[in-house]
Each structure stands twice: as structure tokens, then as C-alpha cells.
Amino acid sequence: MRKFGRLTWLFLKTTVGSIWGKQTDSGKDSTWLVVVLVASLLIFFPSMMFMIFRMFGPLFQMFDASGHLNVAVGLALNMSSLVIFVLSMMAAPAIFYFARDVEYLLPLPIKPEIIIGAKFVVALLFEYVIALIIIVPMFAALWPMVSAGGLAVNTIITFLTLPILPLVYSTVLCMFMVAAFKVFRNPDKYSLFIGIVAMIFGIGFSMVYTQFFMVDAEAIYDMLMGAPAVFDTMNFVFANNSAAARALAGGGFTFQSINIGVTALALLVFFVLARVLYFRGVVGLSESGSSAKKMTRDEILKQTQGRSAFRSYLAKEMKLLMRSPTAFLNCVLSAVLVPVILAGSMAYTFVIAGDGDMLGELLAFIDFNEPRASAVFMVIMCALGIFVAGMTSITATSISREGRNFFVMKYLPVHYRVQLAAKAASGFAVIIPAIILILVPLQIFLRAPLFIFLGGAVLTLPGAVFLNYLGLLIDLAKPKLDWDNEQAAIKNNANVLIITFGGMGLAAIIGVVGVFLLRTPLLAFVVLFVITVAPAAAVYRAAMLKGAERLKGLH
Amino acid sequence: MNINMLSLINVSKTYGGNKIKAVDSIALEVQSRQILGFIGPNGAGKTTTMKMITGVLSPDEGRISINGHDISAAPLPAKQSFGYVPDSPDMFLRLKGIEYLSFMADMYQVDAGTRNEKIAQMAETFEMTGALGARIQSYSHGMRQKIIIMGALMHNPAVWILDEPLTGLDPRSSFQLKEMMRQHAQAGNCVFFSTHMLEVAEKLCDKIALINKGKIIFFGELEELKARHNQLSLEDIFMEVTANA
Numbered sequence: 001m002r003k004f005g006r007l008t009w010l011f012l013k014t015t016v017g018s019i020w021g022k023q024t025d026s027g028k029d030s031t032w033l034v035v036v037l038v039a040s041l042l043i044f045f046p047s048m049m050f051m052i053f054r055m056f057g058p059l060f061q062m063f064d065a066s067g068h069l070n071v072a073v074g075l076a077l078n079m080s081s082l083v084i085f086v087l088s089m090m091a092a093p094a095i096f097y098f099a100r101d102v103e104y105l106l107p108l109p110i111k112p113e114i115i116i117g118a119k120f121v122v123a124l125l126f127e128y129v130i131a132l133i134i135i136v137p138m139f140a141a142l143w144p145m146v147s148a149g150g151l152a153v154n155t156i157i158t159f160l161t162l163p164i165l166p167l168v169y170s171t172v173l174c175m176f177m178v179a180a181f182k183v184f185r186n187p188d189k190y191s192l193f194i195g196i197v198a199m200i201f202g203i204g205f206s207m208v209y210t211q212f213f214m215v216d217a218e219a220i221y222d223m224l225m226g227a228p229a230v231f232d233t234m235n236f237v238f239a240n241n242s243a244a245a246r247a248l249a250g251g252g253f254t255f256q257s258i259n260i261g262v263t264a265l266a267l268l269v270f271f272v273l274a275r276v277l278y279f280r281g282v283v284g285l286s287e288s289g290s291s292a293k294k295m296t297r298d299e300i301l302k303q304t305q306g307r308s309a310f311r312s313y314l315a316k317e318m319k320l321l322m323r324s325p326t327a328f329l330n331c332v333l334s335a336v337l338v339p340v341i342l343a344g345s346m347a348y349t350f351v352i353a354g355d356g357d358m359l360g361e362l363l364a365f366i367d368f369n370e371p372r373a374s375a376v377f378m379v380i381m382c383a384l385g386i387f388v389a390g391m392t393s394i395t396a397t398s399i400s401r402e403g404r405n406f407f408v409m410k411y412l413p414v415h416y417r418v419q420l421a422a423k424a425a426s427g428f429a430v431i432i433p434a435i436i437l438i439l440v441p442l443q444i445f446l447r448a449p450l451f452i453f454l455g456g457a458v459l460t461l462p463g464a465v466f467l468n469y470l471g472l473l474i475d476l477a478k479p480k481l482d483w484d485n486e487q488a489a490i491k492n493n494a495n496v497l498i499i500t501f502g503g504m505g506l507a508a509i510i511g512v513v514g515v516f517l518l519r520t521p522l523l524a525f526v527v528l529f530v531i532t533v534a535p536a537a538a539v540y541r542a543a544m545l546k547g548a549e550r551l552k553g554l555h
Numbered sequence: 556m557n558i559n560m561l562s563l564i565n566v567s568k569t570y571g572g573n574k575i576k577a578v579d580s581i582a583l584e585v586q587s588r589q590i591l592g593f594i595g596p597n598g599a600g601k602t603t604t605m606k607m608i609t610g611v612l613s614p615d616e617g618r619i620s621i622n623g624h625d626i627s628a629a630p631l632p633a634k635q636s637f638g639y640v641p642d643s644p645d646m647f648l649r650l651k652g653i654e655y656l657s658f659m660a661d662m663y664q665v666d667a668g669t670r671n672e673k674i675a676q677m678a679e680t681f682e683m684t685g686a687l688g689a690r691i692q693s694y695s696h697g698m699r700q701k702i703i704i705m706g707a708l709m710h711n712p713a714v715w716i717l718d719e720p721l722t723g724l725d726p727r728s729s730f731q732l733k734e735m736m737r738q739h740a741q742a743g744n745c746v747f748f749s750t751h752m753l754e755v756a757e758k759l760c761d762k763i764a765l766i767n768k769g770k771i772i773f774f775g776e777l778e779e780l781k782a783r784h785n786q787l788s789l790e791d792i793f794m795e796v797t798a799n800a
Contacts, residue, residue, distance in 0.1 A: 188649075188692075295653065295688040297675075304657045304670055312661030316650065323649040323690075405646040411609040412662045413634035555612055 003110055007118040015095055015122055045133055053137035064145045074245035076138045077162060078234040081241060083134060084127050085166035086201050090194050092167075092174040094485070095123045098187040102282050116274045123171065127163035135159055146250050154256055158244045161263040165240055168270040175274060178281035185281065191325035199329065203341060240266075309414045313422035318429060320401070321394065326486045327401060330496075335392040335434045343441035366446060374452045374521035379514030381439075381456030382528045383507035385463035388434045389471075390503015393496045394427040396471035399479040399554075400489040406481050409551065416548035420472060424543065427468040435460050455525050462532035467506075469539040471499045476543075476550045557586040559620075560714050560745040561608070566617030568603055577603045579769040580617070585714075585745045585762070590736055592760035593749040596797050600769040601749045602642055605718050608747070609639045622713050635663065637714040638707035642749075644699035644723075648692040652683065652702050655691060656709060663710035670709060677705045680731050696723040704732065715739060717748035721755060733759055757789045767797050 056076055063072035096119050105115055139155050177184045184190045235242050243258035295303075307315070321327045366373050402409065409419055439460070443453050474495045483489050490496065510528070518524035562584040569576050578600045585591045595601050606612040608619055610626050610633065619626045624633035647655050653674070660670040678684040681701040691699055700723045708715070715736070721729050736746045736759065750756055756763060763780060765773040773780055773796065777789065784792045 294685045300653060300674065300687065301671060303651075303653045304660065304667065304674060306665075306667045306670070307661050309662055309664070312658055316647075316654075316658050319654065320647075320649055404643075407606065407611040407641070408646060410611045411634060411639050413631050414662050415631065553613075 004114050004118055007105075007110070007114060008121045011095070011101070011118055011122045012125065014101060049133060049137040052134065053141050056138050057141040060141055060145055069142075069145060070242070070245045070249035070251065073138075073142060073248050074235060074242045075231065076142075077135075077158070077241040077245055078231070078238050080131065080134045080138070080162060081166045081238040082234070083205070084130060084163050085170050086198050086205075087130055088123060088127055088163075088167050088170040089174065090191075090198055091126055092123055092171045093178070093187070093190050093194070094487075095119050095126075096171065096174065096278070097178055097185075097282060098190075112275060112279060113271060116271065116278055120167070120171065120270070120274075124163060124167055127167055128159075131159060131163050135162065142248060146248065150253060151248070154244075154247045154253075157256055157260065158248055161240060161244065161259055164263050165238055165266050168266045169237075172270060172273050172277070175277035175281055179277045188323070188325050192328065195325055195329040196333070199333065199337065203337070310418050310422050310425075313414065313419055314425050314429075317398070317422055317426035321426060321430075324401075324486055326490050327397070330490050331392055331394045331397065332430050335388060335430055336437060338391060339388070339434055339437035339441075343437065368448055368452060371520040374448070375518045375524040376515050377446070377448055377452055378456045378459055378521055378524040378528060379511060379518060382459040382463055382514065382532060383511040384438060385431075385435060385460030386467050386503050386510065387507040388438070388460075389427070389431050389464040389467035390500050390507070392427060392430050392434070392468075393471065393490070393499060394430055395424055395468050396475050396495045396499040397480075397490050397493055398423040398426070398472060399475045399551075400481065400483075400493055400495065401486065402479075403481055403483055403486070403489060406479070406554070410555075416551045417544050420476075420543060420547050420551070424468055424472055427471065428464070431464050431468060435464065452521055455521065459525065459528050459532070462529065462536040463507075463510075466532060466536040466539050467499065467503050469536070469543040470502075471495070472543045473539060473547060474498055476547050476554070479554070557588055559584055560587050560622055561585040561591075561716075561747055562618075562620045563604070563608070564618045564620075566604070566607060566614045566619060568600075568607060568612060568614050576769050578607070578614075581766070581769075581771045583764055583771065583774060585747050587743050587745055588740050589761045590740045590746040590748070590759055591762045591764060592756035593747060593764050593766065594751070594753065594756055594793065595749075595766035599766045601766060602718060603769075604766070605639075605716055605747075605749065608716055609637065610634055635710070636712055637716050638710065638712035640700075640704050640707045640715075640717040640720045642718040642722075644696065644703040646691075646703070649690060651688055651690050652694070653687040655702060656687070656706055659706035659709050663712075665710045669711075673709055673711070674705070677708065680735070681705065681728050697725055697728065700724055701728055708735075713744045715744070715746040715748070717746065719749055719751065721750060721752060753789045753793055763789070765793070765796060772796055 056072075059072050059075075060069060063069045102115065135158075139159075143151065143155075178190070184193070240259045240262035243255045243262065247253065247255035247259060321332060366377075368374055368377070399406065409416070412419070435457075439453075439457055448456070478495060480489050480493045480495070514524065514528065518527055564582055565580045566578060566582070567576050567580050568578040581600075581604065583591070593601055593604070603612065607614045608621065608626065610630050613627065621633045622636035624636060626633045647658070650658065656674055657670070660673075665673070674687075675684075678687060681704070683698065683701055683705070686694065686698055686702075691702060694702065700720070704717075704720060707717075720732060724732065733755070736748070740746055740761070757777065760777060762775060763773065763777050764771055765780075780789075780792060781787065784795065787795070
């Protein structure tokens, strides 16, 4: 038991350390970082929790009134389980496989169950944090409706048991994938696969979730009471949730005992399967390598054609961005996917769903003969450039992503300005196509006059330049260089938060102020161009001059 | 006539708020046709010194000149004239070997003909021809070390600065690299390398610099060092001087 405790603590420390990293070069997180993170958490999580509370409150009331509260609670628990399952599919390999601590533990006299158990507990603790955000507001919406005794105990037991079954599913599935398919032994390929699946799931889930709660509560009531197959399936997969739901809705401790029993059985099955699958996948994990064939002389010649330092540096940046799953998913795909989804939803609404009337109404509302409509279009375009640049986070992580190999930048015989310019160009290489991906469908649907469209397209650029170079400056000021896991440089980097939320805020301010104040397209174009070009030029100059100086002093 | 290719004049470095100097007023020079072995215990200041020579760190005091170029005043010509192998080869892991070499050749402006010839020749020497198409991530530690050495020497630099270059190399590659170091020095260039392999330093180096706690405790020819210590082996001398320092 002592070994189990020590090992759990060790895994917890190393996992948090490797995912979190350090923001500054001195090795200590600075006060400003803590302030930014705490502020973001205080804004983001409570608002999300409040949203969940607002969504489930009326639903619980409706079902409570008809005496079927347990059905709604079951739905809430199943949805939580599903979210935990998907998130733990992403977290499980980092804890179980790619932490690379197992190869040091295997030769030690520690029972396999202890290693597996300790890792499971670490994964579970992470899931409890997520469960806290999702489930607590649901419980808060539920509590006023339940008068039966033992609610507090039932709530605590449900909270403690709920993440276990989805975590068992995700870890067993992850172990099976790694043990059965060699391709998933490569952390990059696994992360990329799961990351894309999770992103698609996340978008789909949020669309379904939003649509689900946009219809009135009565429609949901009818739908659930009709017991559609998808809910039956979820009740079957997350078998403990319907018992837990009945217990929470006042059904008594018998149901809670069933929940505990099913959860315990799941844990037992987990340990049996994990013993078979885990060590089959984990042994020799580090040996899984590339199967590249020997290059011919022609292939070598093709790869070694000379390029300028700038072009070569840019090519290197792009290759590393595209080949790192964390960077690709968070810096490239996220930026490109937003416009694709917007275009897709527009296409769905106007074309596939055949709601031509709606398009007609919209077009009638946006009459480009009216100067105001053209001005609004230009304001939106300008805000869009800033928003998309904020979504990429490429330059905001460009120094951080170098990590401990940052020193290479300093011994290459290439001026720092050239290296920084190449990093900025890698940002533009994603921002510009992302903007085009929004502009083209927008123009197809809204059919703005060509000069208005071109004017709007021009206005996207200074905002994008401003935020792209601002990201570079911010990352130069406080790069996160001390990390083992690249996630720390991208996902847990305060610079990303600053540039993403800063971009959103700035885009919103320009959008709102511009829409109210700028009433003709010419006025909108001139004012927006002037007010965005000046800061863009200033930030560009600062990045190239001060940035190079900062780089020189950074170590 | 030998010329001065690398010189450090009273170079010091202190990290952060520490009062203890990581490198304390060191002075060294390496002339053409010389191989200088830089030896010392862990944490003695070897890597810090090398990072200052290569421009990765700025010295608090003193001057560093490489092939006649001051690394602070004229960083680009100074950087162009050396090839540096850092102590860890775990870099650019997601690039293929050939992509890394091509990148380095672009950074050092090596023309297409020279780079192809160099790649073919070094890949043959280090038995890396079959691995060039694979990502560095999939290489063993020794293969990573070899590809980093190849990248550093791609532009045929006059000054080689190698931080423990033999670590992880197989015996054949280790032998080849030592031969290359000898030939490079004989051709009128210089090699400055750190190592913990004292028998290698003993056989290979024209001069030895012994560093401990940030200070140079001996700089000169090996015979001179041995003469001062009753002809003991370098290992015995190392044990003695680092214990007493």
C-alpha cells in the first residue's frame, strides 16, 4: 500500500510537471501568469457552470412535474459520462504510455497491479476536476427538486463513481489500440488520431447540445419519454447511471448500491483486462520507430536543393507545426476548422436544408445598396482578421515551442530578424488561408458588390498583421521554454490565452464600435485602415527591432 | 606558422542572482593545427564556456574571438566560422535526417554541389546513408549524435567546437570522428572539444585545459602537465587536481 501511495504521488507530480512546464526562463512561474490564469479560470469556468445550470434547471422542473425526474437526471449523467470518456481518451495515453516512466519502473520489484492502479488513480483525479465543472451545476439545479433524505450522500457517491466507468472504457480502449495496432505506439500518430476524433466529437456534441436546448422543454420531454434508441444505448453503455439517477431522484439507497456494484465490477474488469493488454503495449514502446526506406541519390538531391535562410527557416517551422500533433491540432486545425464550420453551417442552413426563404430574407435585410450595410460588412471583415489571427496562436507559441532547444536559434549564423520574420511568416501561412476560407463562402452567400468585398478583404490584413506580430512579441517577452511535453508550450501557455481572448475582445470592440459609428463604406474603410495599419506597423517594427534585442538577451 | 583561431580573454559568467561564478576569469587560446581537450568534472563550467564561445550565452566580462571575429561585436561572421555540436543531440526530432542536413546547409549558405558531396561523404563515414530518410525521432542516441555532427560540419568550418561529441557513438564512428579531428587540425584548422574520456584526450589532444569550479587550473601541453605530476596518467592527475582544488 505504501508503494502504491508513493507511486501515485510520483506519477501525479511528474504528469502535472510535464504537462504544465514553466513560463519563464528563470524556472519559476511569474505572478502575472498566475493572475492571467486565475482571471481566466474565474471568468471561463463559472460562466460555463452557470450555462449548464441554466440549461438543466428547466428540464429537471419539467420532468419532476410529470414524476419522471430520474429520466432527465439519467440524461444529464450520461452526457457527463460521454464528455469524460472523450476527454480521458486524450489524457489516458499521456499517463499510461507516453510518460516514459514505465520502462524505468518495470525492472523494479513492483507488482504490475500497483503500477496500473497508481496510473489509474492519477487519471481519475484529472477526471474528477472535469467532473467538478460539469456535474456540480447539474446537482445544483437538481437539489431544490428533491426532498427525499440522503441526498447529500447520494450526490457525493454519484460524483465519486461517475467518472470511473467512462475512464475504464477509455483506458481499456486505449490499451487495446496500443497493443493491437503498431501505428498507435507512436505518440504523434495516436495524439493526432484521437485529437481529430475528439475535435469532431466536440463540434458535433456542442451543435447537438445547443440545438437540443434551443427547442422548448416540452419537445425534449416528448423526445425523451418516447425513449429514442440513442438514449437506450447510452443507458446500456453507462449502465450505472440510470441507477444513480434513480437514487438521486429520491429512489433510495438500493439504487445507489446498484451504482456502486456496477462501478466496482467495472474496476475489477479493468484490472483483469489491463493486466493482459497494458504490458503487451507498453513493453518496447520506445523501440517503435520509423520504417523509412533507403533514399536514392535522386531523392537526396531533390531534398537538398539550396534555399535562402528565410525560406529554409520558414519551411522548417511549417514542417514542425504540421508534424507535431499538439501544434497541428491547436494552432493550425483549430484556426482552419472554425471557418470551415461557419461555411458548413451556412451551406447547411441555406442549401442542404433548403431554407431559401431564410437566405432571401437575410439578403433583403443586408441590402448593399444601403451604405450602412456595406460599412457593416467592412467592419466585420476587419474584426474577422483579428479574430482569426488570435485563433491560430502560432506566433504566440513560436518561441515557446522551441523549448530547451531554443539555444539553436542563437548559434546559427542567421540574423535574429530573419529568424523572427520566418516565424511570423509561418503564422501568416495559416492565417491567410483561414481568412480566405471564411471570405469566399461569405461572398458566395451574401453577394456583396466586388469593390466592397475587395475593400473588406484588404481590411482583414492589418488586423491579422497586428495580432500575429503581437503574439510574437508576447512570446518573446515570456516564453515557456522549460517543458517535457509540448502541450505545456501550447495548451498551457498563458500567451495563448492572452492572444486568443485579446483577439476576441479586440474584434468585438472594433465590431461593436464600428457598426455604430461608421455609416458609409468609404468612411469605414478609411477609418479602419488607418486605425489598424498604424498599430500593425508599430508592432511589426517592435517585433523586428526590440524582438531581436530580446532574443539576444534571452537564455 | 600557427595562428590564433580561438581565444578567450578573462571570460566570466554568473547565473541569475548567484554570487558564485559559473565561469571565473578564464583565459584560453587555441591555435591552428591544434586539438584542445577541455576536461573537468560535472558542473565545472565546460558547457557554460562553450555556450559563451558559440554566442548562446553572453559573458559578463571578457572577450571571445573566433577566427579573428569577436562573437559579441561581429556575431554572424564569428558563427559562420565554427561548427558546434551541443551536449544533447535531441533536437529537430520531427525533421528527417536529410531535412535537418539541408536546413543546416541553408543556414550556413553551403552551395548545392558542396552540400551533396558532403552529405554523401559523411553519411558514408558514419554509416548513416540508410537512415537519412527517417525522422530523427526514430534514431538511437548514437545516430542522433552522428546527424548533429554531420550538420555541424556541413559548411566545413575552420573551428570545431564539440561538447562531448563521442558520447553514444559506436566504436567505428568514434574512431572515424577522432580521425576527422586529427585531419582537420593537420589541415591548418583547430578543434576545441570537451570530454570525460580521459584516455581519448590523452591520445588525441595537443593541449589540455582543465577546469574546476569555473576556474582553469591547468592549460598547456599534456607533457607539461605530466612533468608536474611525476608522469602520472591523465586520469590519476585529474583525480588528484580535482580533489585538491
